[in-house]
Amino acid sequence: xxxxxxxxxQAVREALAEEMRRDERVCIFGEDVAxxxxxxxxxxxxxxxxxxxxxxxxxxxxxGFTGIGVGAAMTGLRPVVDIMFGDFLTLTMDQxxxxxxxxxxMSGGHWKVPMVLRTTLGATRRSAAQHSQSLQAxxxxxxxxxxxxxSTPYDAKGLLKSAIRDENPVVFFEDKMMYxxxxxxxxxxxxxxxxxxxxxxxxxDISFVATSSMVQVALxxxxxxxxxxxxxxxxxxxxxxxxxxKSIIESVKKTSRVIVMDEGYGRYGVAAELAAVIAEGAFYDxxxxxxxxxxxxxxxxxxxxxxxxxxxxxxxxxxxxxxMCGK
Amino acid sequence: xTTATSKTEASRDLAAExxxxxxxHRQMVRIRLFEEQVNELYTRAxxxxxxxxxxxxxxxxxxxxxxxNLDDYITSTHRGHGHCLAKGASPDRMFAELxxxxxxxxxxxxxxMHIADPATGNLGANAIVGxxxxxxxxxxxxxxxxxxGRVAVCFFGEGALGQGSLxxxxxxxxxxxxxxxxxxxxxxxxxxxxxxETTAGTILGRAAAFGIEAETADGQDVRAVxxxxxxxxxxxxxxxxxxxLQADTYRYSGHHVGDINREYYRSKQEExxxxxxxxxxxxHGKWLVNQHYADAALLEGIAAEARKEMEAAVKFAxxxxxxxxxxxxxxxxx
Numbered sequence: 001x002x003x004x005x006x007x008x009x010q011a012v013r014e015a016l017a018e019e020m021r022r023d024e025r026v027c028i029f030g031e032d033v034a035x036x037x038x039x040x041x042x043x044x045x046x047x048x049x050x051x052x053x054x055x056x057x058x059x060x061x062x063x064g065f066t067g068i069g070v071g072a073a074m075t076g077l078r079p080v081v082d083i084m085f086g087d088f089l090t091l092t093m094d095q096x097x098x099x100x101x102x103x104x105x106m107s108g109g110h111w112k113v114p115m116v117l118r119t120t121l122g123a124t125r126r127s128a129a130q131h132s133q134s135l136q137a138x139x140x141x142x143x144x145x146x147x148x149x150x151s152t153p154y155d156a157k158g159l160l161k162s163a164i165r166d167e168n169p170v171v172f173f174e175d176k177m178m179y180x181x182x183x184x185x186x187x188x189x190x191x192x193x194x195x196x197x198x199x200x201x202x203x204x205d206i207s208f209v210a211t212s213s214m215v216q217v218a219l220x221x222x223x224x225x226x227x228x229x230x231x232x233x234x235x236x237x238x239x240x241x242x243x244x245x246k247s248i249i250e251s252v253k254k255t256s257r258v259i260v261m262d263e264g265y266g267r268y269g270v271a272a273e274l275a276a277v278i279a280e281g282a283f284y285d286x287x288x289x290x291x292x293x294x295x296x297x298x299x300x301x302x303x304x305x306x307x308x309x310x311x312x313x314x315x316x317x318x319x320x321x322x323x324m325c326g327k
Numbered sequence: 328x329t330t331a332t333s334k335t336e337a338s339r340d341l342a343a344e345x346x347x348x349x350x351x352h353r354q355m356v357r358i359r360l361f362e363e364q365v366n367e368l369y370t371r372a373x374x375x376x377x378x379x380x381x382x383x384x385x386x387x388x389x390x391x392x393x394x395x396n397l398d399d400y401i402t403s404t405h406r407g408h409g410h411c412l413a414k415g416a417s418p419d420r421m422f423a424e425l426x427x428x429x430x431x432x433x434x435x436x437x438x439x440m441h442i443a444d445p446a447t448g449n450l451g452a453n454a455i456v457g458x459x460x461x462x463x464x465x466x467x468x469x470x471x472x473x474x475x476g477r478v479a480v481c482f483f484g485e486g487a488l489g490q491g492s493l494x495x496x497x498x499x500x501x502x503x504x505x506x507x508x509x510x511x512x513x514x515x516x517x518x519x520x521x522x523x524e525t526t527a528g529t530i531l532g533r534a535a536a537f538g539i540e541a542e543t544a545d546g547q548d549v550r551a552v553x554x555x556x557x558x559x560x561x562x563x564x565x566x567x568x569x570x571x572l573q574a575d576t577y578r579y580s581g582h583h584v585g586d587i588n589r590e591y592y593r594s595k596q597e598e599x600x601x602x603x604x605x606x607x608x609x610x611h612g613k614w615l616v617n618q619h620y621a622d623a624a625l626l627e628g629i630a631a632e633a634r635k636e637m638e639a640a641v642k643f644a645x646x647x648x649x650x651x652x653x654x655x656x657x658x659x660x661x
Contacts, residue, residue, distance in 0.1 A: 027472070053472065059502070064495025067461010068468055071479075074450060075400065075469040094492075098455050099462060107443035107451060108434030109658035143659050167661035 004187060009042045009179040011153035012118075015160035016043070016080065018189060020050050023078060026164055029056040029065055030082025030118075038084065040120075040179050062091035066117065070100045070169075073115035078164060083119040085131045086173065089138070092117065100169035101144030116163045120176040121149075122213050122263055123311050129299035132307075134264040136211070139171045140240040140273070146170045146194055147240045151215035153183040155238060158192030165191065175213040175263075195242030199251070203233035206257040206321050209248055209274050210236060213311075214261040214293075220314035221321060230325050240270050248274065249281035256287040257324050261312055266294030288324045293317060345620045351393055351549050352615060352626070355385035355608045357633045358409045361418055364637045365408065365425065365439075369584045373645065374425055376438055381409035383579035386607035387512050388413035390544070390552025391480060391572075394560045400448045400466040400479040402459035405440045406578070407452030410482050415447040418637055422644030430647040434654060448477075457483060457490030460509070464496040467507035467569070478506040478563045486517035488526055488533065497569070501537045506563035508556070509534070509571045512546065514578040519592050534571035546576030547607045550614070577601040 006014065020026045028046065030038075034057045037044030047055040058065040062083060069081040083089055089096075100113045121134035140147045146168055150156040156174065163170040200215055201222050208218035215236045222232035235251045237244055252258045258278055262270040271292040278290050293312040301307050362382045368374040381388070384406075392401070392413035403410040411421060416432065424431025425439045432442050443451035450466060453459040463481030470477040487493055488511065500507050517525050534541035540562065544552045552574055559570040579602060581589050589598075615621040 025473075056503075059495070059498055061492075061495035061499065063492040064461060064464075064499055067492060068465035068496060068499060069461075071402075071450065071462035071465020071467075072469040072472075073465070074462065075466040076473050076475075077469045079465075094455060094458060095461055098458060099453075103443075103451065104661050105658045106433060106437040106441040108432065108436050109661070110433070110445050111443055111451065112661040114661075146660075 003184040005182045006153050006185040007179060008153045008156055008174070008181045009040060011157040011185045012042050012160060012174060013044070013046065014185070015157040017046060017049065019161055019164045020046070020054060025076060026078045026080065027054040027056065028080045028082060029058050029069070031058055031060055031084050033057060033082050038082065040176060042179065043082070062088050063095055066092040066095040067099065069115045069117070070095055070103070070113055073113045073169070074103060074111050078114055080116045080118055080164060083117060086119045086121045086135050087130050087133045089119060089135050096139065096145065096169065096171070097142050101142045104168070105144060112167050113169045114167045116170045116172055118172045118174065121173045122175040122177050123295065123300045124177060124307060126302065126304060126307065128302040132300035134173070134262070134295060136171070136173050136240060136262070137264045137269040137273075140270055144169065146242065148172045148194065149212040149238065149240060150174065151200070151212050151236050151238070153181065153185045155192060155198070157185050158190050159238060161189070162191040162194060166194070173212060177213060178216070181216070192238070194239045195244050197235050197237045197244035197247040199233065199235050201232070201234040203231040203255065205231045205255055205325055206259065207233045207235060207251045207255045208317070209251070209258060209260045209278070210234060211240065211262045211270060213263045217312060217314050217317055218261060221317035224314060224318040225321055228322060228327060230322065230327060232321060237274070243277070245277050245281060248277060252278050252282040253285040256285055258286070259291045259293055259317060259320060259324070261293040261317065263311060264294055265297055266292040267297055269294055291320060291324065293320065347393070348550070348611070348615060348620060349629070351389050351553065352608070352611050353629050353633065354389040354393070354413055355549060355611065356630050357418070357636065358385045358388065358412050359608060360630070360633045360637045361408055361412060361421070364422070364641050366580070366584055368425070368641065375427060378439055378584040379406040379582065380580040380584065381406050383601065383606070384512055384514060384546065384576045385409055386549035386552055386611070387510070387546045387574040387576055388482070390549045391510060391556040393553055394556040395478070395480065398448050399477050400450055400463065400470070402450045402463040402479070402481050403452040404456070404459070404483055405452065405454045406484065407440070407442060407482075411442050411444070411449060411452065414449050416442065416444050416449065418640035419643040422640050423647045426644050426647070427649060428644055428647040429650040430644070434658070435650045436654070436658065457487035457493050459483070460487070460490070460493045460496045464500050464505060464507050467500065467505035468503065470506055471503070476564060478508065478560055480508045480510055482510050482512060484517070485511055485513040485515070485522045485526065485530065488530065489517070494533065497534065497537050497539060497571070500569040501539050504566065504568035506566070507569045508559050508563060509569065511571065511573045512576055513573055514576050516578060516582070516592065518582045519586070521592065530573045531571070539569050539571050541571040541573070543573045543575065546574035547605045547610060549607055549611050577605065
């Protein structure tokens with residue numbers, strides 16, 4: 001039997017539906033999550049199966065309903081809070097950073113916040129500066145939060161199920177440009193543990209440590225490099241916290257060259273942190289300085305020719321890698 | 328029903344009534360004396376950090392918490408010792424927390440502004456003004472979904488009226504008919520600024536805008552607060568939705584213990600007026616005597632007992648050990 005394929009969006013929906021069937025404490029709330037199924041139609045069909053008691057449309061009040069998610073999680077529900085665009089995370093920051101992330105620690109381990117904040121990242125949708133950011137670094141910076149960045153439909157399903165079952169607040173980023181990407185997704189109930197990187201492609205000459213949208217870019221660049229006789233390894237941490245430092249360092253030790261890429265801003269960003277981890281763990285095995293690639297340090301512009309300059313492309317990664325390998 | 332039975336019942340009711348109001352008095356006295364010890368610890372430099380005293384506002388916490396069950400939820404504020412005690416926390420572990428000791432409610436990791444205690448439904452004090460409005464409302468959502476009959480009380484000061492998230496969750500609570508009671512303790516001052524300088528319109532008008540049941544209570548009158556709270560709690564438990572209670576009260580001390588010279592924002596006469604004319608403990612004590620529920624000796628006995636309890640609790644906390652260094656990285660994740 002051929003492997004079943006689902007889109008990224010379908011994989012997310014399947015994970016939610018399965019978890020909601022498994023555990024009736026799981027509920028979803030956010031803007032236009034019920035009948036509308038979100039603007040990306042990721043949640044279509046869920047309200048029909050689970051009812052408006054468990055799939056709740058909220059007003060446009062991100063701070064308010066994220067806070068409600070924190071309280072509901074502390075007192076017996078397993079909320080999956082939907083933040084339509086990652087840019088709107090700015091409105092949830094106090095609830096996530098000061099409340100969700102700290103409740104367990106500040107209470108000496110007495111309260112827990114098992115909630116998931118699902119949101120999007122990614123540019124090139126011609127949506128301009130307030131609907132295009134990739135803000136995963138902000139959350140990865142905060143102790144008490146876990147941050148998940150799936151890059152395939154398979155990972156999306158397994159990681160989301162782990163997120164819902166986790167006892168901690170988890171921020172789950174979905175690349176909105178990837179919702180239509182298809183890939184094999186088993187029908188079984190499977191989970192993917194956090195803090196375990198996945199080698200998406202094995203190689204010997206250079207490592208690409210890439211997250212979310214950048215994994216596809218890295219894989220594309222690796223194909224181009226193959227034609228030049230350069231073998232690139234693509235390693236996807238899948239979660240920025242917990243972070244599988246060991247697998248990343250091992251890959252770099254093997255190849256001796258590395259480009260880290262993440263669609264957030266490289267400066268002070270996820271890419272910066274990955275670069276630091278590699279510098280600390282594999283410095284003496286490196287044949288070239290660690291290179292970071294991420295969004296240009298500008299607000300994402302609307303004009304398509306400008307916007308396309310802001311995000312690393314396969315071509316740009318290919319060129320950078322070839323140069324690093326001295327070819 | 329025979330006359331004899333109804334007489335027995337009447338006397339039993341009277342005894343219950345007397346016990347209830349004596350207990351309210353005892354709770355207020357315990358909070359006052361707890362805070363006196365905090366002030367003492369702080370000024371003797373035994374307490375690290377900040378101390379925001381609840382003295383003067385006792386009738387609000389006690390009037391409300393006496394209307395709650397142990398498993399009902401509260402969220403509290405940076406000025407939270409009173410709520411915590413009124414909900415049933417024990418002073419020894421509270422003092423231990425204030426001193427950063429292992430025996431504290433949060434193993435010393437939270438401190439004065441973050442005491443939390445699942446055993447008494449205390450979801451935690453919060454050092455972000457208005458920071459817990461979502462948490463309380465979320466607890467009410469869970470209570471409704473899980474049909475466990477609990478209600479959530481969200482304590483906040485009038486300073487939190489400046490925070491937008493309050494109105495976001497009030498809107499949601501009314502739309503979803505959640506069993507949450509928003510208790511606005513109006514102690515007149517947002518830190519060092521009179522609330523009239525920060526608050527346009529009326530306080531109750533904010534609740535009215537959402538169609539939320541709203542009432543005002545004299546926050547110095549424990550019986551008045553309790554009477555309204557009992558009604559609002561019953562209503563919320565029955566599924567009638569959220570309520571808003573404005574409790575007018577007064578903060579005897581500064582914003583925190585170190586806020587000594589306050590004359591640039593309020594006069595000594597004003598403070599004196601509240602302390603001598605509007606003190607919730609004195610007012611309730613007088614009432615107890617007038618009702619023949621207590622005499623001066625009984626009230627003094629209550630105070631003496633509470634003083635002894637607080638002294639022992641402080642001793643416990645002072646003698647308790649600090650957390651081991653390894654604990655710094657424990658409890659970051661569940």
